[in-house]
Amino acid sequence: MDALSVAKAVKKFKEKSGTTLALSDVSLKISKGEIVGLLGPNGAGKTTLISAICGLLELDEGEISVFGKNPLTQKESVSQDVNLVTGFAGLLHGLSVENLLEYYSMLYAIDDRKKMIGTVLAQTGLAEKRNQTAQNLSSGFKQRFYIAKALLSNPKLILMDEPTVGLDIQSAIQIRALIKKLSNEGKTILLTTHYMAEAEQLCDRIALIRGGKIIAFGKISELRKLAGKPKANLEEIFLHLTKEKWVEEDE
Amino acid sequence: MNKSLTRAYSQFYKNTKLMSQNLFRLMDTTVWPLTLLLAFVFLAKALNNDPAVITLVVLGMAGWQVVQQMQMGIAVGYMDEFWSNSLTHLFVSPMRLREFVLGGIMTGILKCIIVIGLFFATAHFFYGMALPTQIEFIAALFFLFIFGISIGMLNLAIIFPHGENAIFLVWTLPDILVVFSGVYYPLEILPEPLYSLAQLLPSSHAFNLIKETSGAAKADWVAMIALSAIWLIGSWILLQLSFHYAKKTGKLVRVA
Numbered sequence: 001m002d003a004l005s006v007a008k009a010v011k012k013f014k015e016k017s018g019t020t021l022a023l024s025d026v027s028l029k030i031s032k033g034e035i036v037g038l039l040g041p042n043g044a045g046k047t048t049l050i051s052a053i054c055g056l057l058e059l060d061e062g063e064i065s066v067f068g069k070n071p072l073t074q075k076e077s078v079s080q081d082v083n084l085v086t087g088f089a090g091l092l093h094g095l096s097v098e099n100l101l102e103y104y105s106m107l108y109a110i111d112d113r114k115k116m117i118g119t120v121l122a123q124t125g126l127a128e129k130r131n132q133t134a135q136n137l138s139s140g141f142k143q144r145f146y147i148a149k150a151l152l153s154n155p156k157l158i159l160m161d162e163p164t165v166g167l168d169i170q171s172a173i174q175i176r177a178l179i180k181k182l183s184n185e186g187k188t189i190l191l192t193t194h195y196m197a198e199a200e201q202l203c204d205r206i207a208l209i210r211g212g213k214i215i216a217f218g219k220i221s222e223l224r225k226l227a228g229k230p231k232a233n234l235e236e237i238f239l240h241l242t243k244e245k246w247v248e249e250d251e
Numbered sequence: 252m253n254k255s256l257t258r259a260y261s262q263f264y265k266n267t268k269l270m271s272q273n274l275f276r277l278m279d280t281t282v283w284p285l286t287l288l289l290a291f292v293f294l295a296k297a298l299n300n301d302p303a304v305i306t307l308v309v310l311g312m313a314g315w316q317v318v319q320q321m322q323m324g325i326a327v328g329y330m331d332e333f334w335s336n337s338l339t340h341l342f343v344s345p346m347r348l349r350e351f352v353l354g355g356i357m358t359g360i361l362k363c364i365i366v367i368g369l370f371f372a373t374a375h376f377f378y379g380m381a382l383p384t385q386i387e388f389i390a391a392l393f394f395l396f397i398f399g400i401s402i403g404m405l406n407l408a409i410i411f412p413h414g415e416n417a418i419f420l421v422w423t424l425p426d427i428l429v430v431f432s433g434v435y436y437p438l439e440i441l442p443e444p445l446y447s448l449a450q451l452l453p454s455s456h457a458f459n460l461i462k463e464t465s466g467a468a469k470a471d472w473v474a475m476i477a478l479s480a481i482w483l484i485g486s487w488i489l490l491q492l493s494f495h496y497a498k499k500t501g502k503l504v505r506v507a
Contacts, residue, residue, distance in 0.1 A: 058499045
C-alpha cells in the first residue's frame with residue numbers, strides 16, 4: 001500500500017476575477033519511508049495539494065488516499081496518520097511550549113501525554129524551552145516546535161510546508177538534520193521548499209509542479225534525463241522544466 | 252476519558268489556561284457584566300425605586316448573561332486561534348465540529364457560573380437579594396443556555412465562510428437579539444412587526460418566564476420548547492453546511 005496516493009486531482013477556485021485552476025489532473029504516489037519534494041513557483045498549487053491531503057479542502061475531481069484512507073470521509077483516522085509542519089501558521093498566543101504541547105496532545109487524544117511530550121521535546125531539542133512562551137521562541141525554535149507538535153501523534157506521514165523558510169543557516173541545517181533523522185526512523189515525508197539545495201540533499205524523489213500540474217516526477221537522475229541536462233543541478237533542471245522566462249532568455 | 256471527550260476537553264483546557272494566565276481576559280466575565288449590572292440597577296432605582304422592578308432587572312441581566320457567555324464560550328475558542336493565525340493546527344487535527352462545540356459549551360458553563368455567582372453576590376450585598384430558586388427562573392436559564400449555544404453555533408456558521416470580517420458579529424448579534432428578547436421590558440412595548448419577530452425567538456419566551464415569577468407576564472412553554480429545539484437543530488445544521496461549504500470553496504484554507 002502506498003503511503004500517499006493522489007489520483008487525477010482537480011481543484012478550481014471561483015473568484016470575482018474568474019476561475020483559477022489550482023490543481024489540474026495531479027497524480028502522485030509516495031511509498032512508505034520516502035522523502036518526496038514538491039517544488040514549484042509561488043502559486044503553483046503546492047499548498048492547495050497539501051491542504052487537500054490534510055482534509056482541509058475538498059477536491060472537485062479525483063481522489064486522495066492516505067494509507068488507503070480518504071482524508072475527507074475518514075478524517076479522524078487519517079488525522080492520526082498524518083500531521084503537518086508549516087512555517088506559515090502561527091502559534092497560539094499566551095501558552096508555554098509545554099502547555100501548548102499538552103493542548104495539542106489532547107486534540108490528538110494521546111494516551112500517555114506526559115511521556116509523549118517529554119519524548120518530542122527531547123527529539124526536537126526543545127526540552128530547555130518547555131516553560132518559555134511558545135510565541136516568543138526564535139524562528140528556528142518555532143520550527144522545532146511545529147515538528148514537535150507534528151510528532152506528538154506519532155504520524156506515519158508528515159507534510160512539511162517550507163519548514164526552513166526564513167531560518168538562518170545554522171537553524172536550517174539543524175532542521176534538515178532532524179528531517180533526515182525522522183526519515184531514517186521510517187517516517188514518510190512530503191516536503192515543499194523553494195531551496196533547491198535542500199530538496200537535492202533531502203529528497204529521494206522530486207515532483208515539479210507548475211500551474212497546478214505535475215510536470216515532472218522522479219529521482220534527480222531521472223529529472224536530469226528528462227531535461228536533457230546530464231550534469232545540471234536541481235536548480236537548473238527546475239528552471240528548465242518549469243520554463244521560467246529568464247532562463248529561456250538566457251538560453 | 253474517551254478520545255472524543257478528550258478532544259472536546261482540549262478546548263476547555265485551552266480557554267481556561269488562557270483565562271488564568273491573563274487577568275485581562277477575565278474582564279468579560281467579571282468587570283463588564285458587573286458594571287453593566289450596577290449601571291442598570293442604579294438607573295432602575297433612580298427612575299422607580301421599586302424592589303420588584305430592580306429584581307426583574309437583575310434576573311433579566313443574569314438571564315441575558317447566560318446567552319452572552321455561552322455564545323462567547325463557543326466563539327472564543329475559534330477567535331483565539333484566528334488571532335494567533337494557528338487555525339491550521341486545529342483544522343488538521345482529528346477534532347470534529349461537535350467536539351469543538353462541546354468544548355465551547357464546557358467553557359461557557361464555567362463562564363456562566365462565574366458571572367451568575369458574581370451577579371447574585373453583588374445583588375445580595377447591595378439589595379439583600381437572594382438567589383432565586385423558583386422553577387420558572389431555573390427553567391428560563393436552561394432555555395437561555397440552549398439559546399446561547401444556538402447563537403454560538405450560528406456565529407461560527409457565519410464566520411467559517413466569511414472569515415475575519417464576520418468576527419465582529421460575535422459581539423453584534425447578541426446586541427441585536429437583546430432588543431427583541433424583552434430582557435428589561437414587556438414584549439408588548441415592541442411595535443409591529445418587531446413584536447411578531449420577537450415571538451420567533453426562544454429567548455423572548457424565556458424572559459417571559461422570568462417575568463412570570465413576579466406576575467409581570469405569562470410564558471408560552473410550548474413555543475419556548477419548540478423554538479429552542481428549532482434554533483438548536485437549525486444552527487447545528489447550518490454550522491455543518493457552512494463548514495462543508497468553507498472546505499469546498501477553499502475559504503477554510505484561506506482563513507486557516
